[in-house]
Amino acid sequence: MNFEFPALPYAYDALEPHIDKMTMEIHHTKHHRAYYDKFIAAIKGTDLENKGLDEIFAGVSKASVAVRNNGGGFYNHNLFWEVLSPGGGGAPSGKLADAINSSFGSLDDFKARFNDAAANRFGSGWAWLIVKADKSLAVTSTPNQDNPLMDVNDVHGRPILGLDVWEHAYYLKYQNRRPDYIGAFWNLINWEKVAENYEKAL
Amino acid sequence: MKKISILMPLIAAGMLTVAPAVAQKAESNKAKTVKTAVKGTPVPSVGTASQVKELPAEMSFWMTPAAKLTFPALPYSYNALSDVIDSLTVAIHYDRHHRAYYTNFIKAIEGTEMEVLSIYEIFNKMSEFPVSVRNNGGGFYNHVVYWQNLTPGGGVKPSGLLAEEITKAFGSYDAFITRFADAAKTRFGSGWAWLAVDFKTGELFITSTANQDNPLMNTEERRGFPILGIDVWEHAYYLKYQNKRADYIESFGKIINWKDVEARYQYFLQARKNFLN
Numbered sequence: 001m002n003f004e005f006p007a008l009p010y011a012y013d014a015l016e017p018h019i020d021k022m023t024m025e026i027h028h029t030k031h032h033r034a035y036y037d038k039f040i041a042a043i044k045g046t047d048l049e050n051k052g053l054d055e056i057f058a059g060v061s062k063a064s065v066a067v068r069n070n071g072g073g074f075y076n077h078n079l080f081w082e083v084l085s086p087g088g089g090g091a092p093s094g095k096l097a098d099a100i101n102s103s104f105g106s107l108d109d110f111k112a113r114f115n116d117a118a119a120n121r122f123g124s125g126w127a128w129l130i131v132k133a134d135k136s137l138a139v140t141s142t143p144n145q146d147n148p149l150m151d152v153n154d155v156h157g158r159p160i161l162g163l164d165v166w167e168h169a170y171y172l173k174y175q176n177r178r179p180d181y182i183g184a185f186w187n188l189i190n191w192e193k194v195a196e197n198y199e200k201a202l
Numbered sequence: 203m204k205k206i207s208i209l210m211p212l213i214a215a216g217m218l219t220v221a222p223a224v225a226q227k228a229e230s231n232k233a234k235t236v237k238t239a240v241k242g243t244p245v246p247s248v249g250t251a252s253q254v255k256e257l258p259a260e261m262s263f264w265m266t267p268a269a270k271l272t273f274p275a276l277p278y279s280y281n282a283l284s285d286v287i288d289s290l291t292v293a294i295h296y297d298r299h300h301r302a303y304y305t306n307f308i309k310a311i312e313g314t315e316m317e318v319l320s321i322y323e324i325f326n327k328m329s330e331f332p333v334s335v336r337n338n339g340g341g342f343y344n345h346v347v348y349w350q351n352l353t354p355g356g357g358v359k360p361s362g363l364l365a366e367e368i369t370k371a372f373g374s375y376d377a378f379i380t381r382f383a384d385a386a387k388t389r390f391g392s393g394w395a396w397l398a399v400d401f402k403t404g405e406l407f408i409t410s411t412a413n414q415d416n417p418l419m420n421t422e423e424r425r426g427f428p429i430l431g432i433d434v435w436e437h438a439y440y441l442k443y444q445n446k447r448a449d450y451i452e453s454f455g456k457i458i459n460w461k462d463v464e465a466r467y468q469y470f471l472q473a474r475k476n477f478l479n
Binding site for chain 2: 026030031034065069122123124125143144145166167168171172175176
């Protein structure tokens, strides 16, 4: 596989005032970039070099911890940038909206579940909306740079929406107020992209 | 050393409440002392102010029933460490993060059997208690050590017995610093790196723990008494250093309060048998 480091799909200041420019810049050019570089270095010359991320994650328990941490950090941030948008927010529509209603009761119930997952993830990690093998939706969270595609987690599925709750994602602007950051996230969600991810996962 | 020996009987008294089960087995009359102590009799006087300084509140800390532990004052001003840690970071870290761990810890043990246990007794049975106690109890204790481990104008090398033990365990002071820094740099995600004294062998060792865990907890593979800890949660350094955790770790040596680290080491040598699991 030829893994590429993706450009940010919008300007560093595009998500202001919810996520500040400096946070975006450091997060993308330093944190995300370092995960990418270390992931490439970790798979170089190994049999993982020719595999896709899905396959690598499905067997990550047998790979080195560098592959797990950096491969996760690479993939997770790829998804994160995509599901955010300066013109985001609002509500999902169509099939995704129906699926959220049938899985969680309502959009508000889903939001409450997702907020809890993000707020209660102790330490560093992510909250996710995933499509499980039976095509149903679920909310889950993972520590550090793990994700629900990895065979190290109890809850498996394909992430279609993710929120980074490492302190580096919000500390410059929100410091200890993680719930405020989580609240601001809802103003940025690119629901069209999430719906597209959902279609692909089905 | 002289001061330590003066304090020994008091330390011995403190030791009893650290591990009442052990004490009760030993002597029934002493076990009675334990019972009243854990119910919250006033903490015994521990000597003059200068003597207390030698053993930074350690004895009373380990003697106090968890529910009666108080949130300690920061031993310096917010800007005192600003060469290495900026004042906004210290203010938020102490007054928001640390305080929240303390408040949530007290809340988590309220009305439970844990109220009358010492914090070590809780850590020693950590796996049996709710995760909120582990996270917040760890967060409370770890930061107590952290603030006392630091001082403006620190960084003077350790001396005496501790210096000898560091050389014995790691080869040299510089080798220790390198190993300690490596443990701090390679802890992925949130957590701590520690210099600790092995419960069983009494040897110094370096370890790192995830999130707010620490080597006192029975969830750790190698257990020991922490004498120096560095917080590598991003909240400890992000406002000043951002992604450059290594710079924070390398500057950290300048503010280590080796007097405090030595006092903790001495305390453990005296109280060691109470920390066996």
